[in-house]
Amino acid sequence: MKGLDFFRIICEAHAPSGREDWLYSIIKDNFKEFGDTTITKLNNMYIHKKGITSNKLMIMSHVDEVFLMVKEISEDGFIKFEGFGVDAKSLVSQEVIIHGKEDISGIVALKYNYNDKDKSKVSMKNLYIETGFNKEKLSGIVKLGDYITLDRKMIYLLNNNVSCKSIDNRASIFAMYVCAEELKNVNSDLDIYFVCSCQEEVGHRGAKMVSYDIKPDIGIALDVTFDSGILGDNNRENKLGKGPVICIGPNIHAKIRNRLIETADKYNIPYQVEVEPGNTGTDAWDIQTSVGGIATILVSIPIKYMHTSVEVVNIEDIRNTGRLLARLIQDLKESELEGLFCF
Known part of the structure; x- marks a missing residue:
């Protein structure tokens, strides 16, 4: 088409x-x-x-x-974020782009609490973004308030459907x-x-x-x-x-x-x-x-x-x-x- x-x-x-x-x-x-x-x-x-x-x-x-925004860069180099319009459960293990001075790829990881009796509980509080950079390197590229968006290529499904x-x-x-x-x-x-x-x-x-x-x-x-x-x-x-x-x-x-x-x-x-x-x-x-x-x-x-x-x-x-x-x-x-x- x-x-x-x-x-x-x-x-x-x-x-x-x-x-x-x-x-x-x-x-x-x-x-x-x-x-x-x-x-x-x-x-x-x-x-x-x-x-x-x-x-x-x-x-x-x-x-x-819909999007996320950088809230904090931890001492270990992880990015904490606020979300708007996105259910936290849908973010687990997703690829994202952090739009700083340059675009950086990241993954959304779940900090699993083994002592939590409710194993299905997921919130923005126990999610963070891993980029591979340490805090010093990351802080030179990313600042508080930078946008974060989901990163996904279009997939062609059956019956004329597509996903992205x-x-x-x-x-x-x-x-x-x-x-x-x-x-x-x-x-x-x-x-x-x-x-x-x-x-x-x-x-x-x-x-x-x-x-x-x-x-x-x-x-x-x-x-x-x-x-x-x-x-x-x-x-x-x-x-x-x-x-x-x-x-x-x-x-x-x-x-x-x-x-x-x-x-x-x-x-x-x-x-x-x-x-x-x-x-x-x-x-x-x-x-x-x-x-x-x-x-x-x-x-x-x-x-x-x-x-x-x-x-x-x-x-x-x-x-x-x-x-x-x-x-x-x-x-x-x-x-x-x-x-x-x-x-």
Whole structure:
């Protein structure tokens, strides 16, 4: 599939919250044929594809990934760390990169307490990173507060599935790429903004900033959601390989959601639905209430093992997400907007 190398490269690359710029040169190189690129002062990036009218549709995918930070360098040369968004149990025996003055490889080791009756107990307190350096050498390269990210190469599994770190949310960036590719020779009625937002993992901050910057008429948040299969979230009905997941709930504009479902049915694009009666926990939550209110929908890609180094996604789900959004944009006319926005 065209662009699959791009997906692999962005998944294997590193861009923790606050350092999304580490990824932007790669994204810019791959999106440059689709529109003009802007990077804002606080690390949002968007690609603008000019439409026929002045009405705006924004598709947003966050760039940042979950991460660790250096908390202490022990006398023995081990790195203690704080984590954000990562379950301590998933870190045991993982490979990491410490982003100091230069990048250093390390492994996460578990300090096993033989006197602890609960042998299954794992916390950040008994994990440390081994680099092989002593404290003197390490202190010349690494300082407190340096970022640490998971290090993992993409693995190709059966049935068109792949596994890697940072599929949350690089899968959505790839879906935007598929969408942009599908619209390459389409003159859409609406101005299209493909947005790579910053700091979603620490509070959806980029979504607020860029919504005020662009002021779109329609906002589409792209993210991942939990698979409900074996070892998944039993409270959901999302399955890998069954298509993008369209969210239903008060965070979602009902008429635009229905328009998206009609588009999926029209073009025989598989999709699933997910009910979220409260906070969706995504950029959609902040887009909706920005600039006096933006008509917002959320489309998610199901994945397994979220916020680990072995997240799993189905490539066809990504492709169908991009295709669905492209068909919506292709068919959407300015004359429809007033009717869509009326309750």
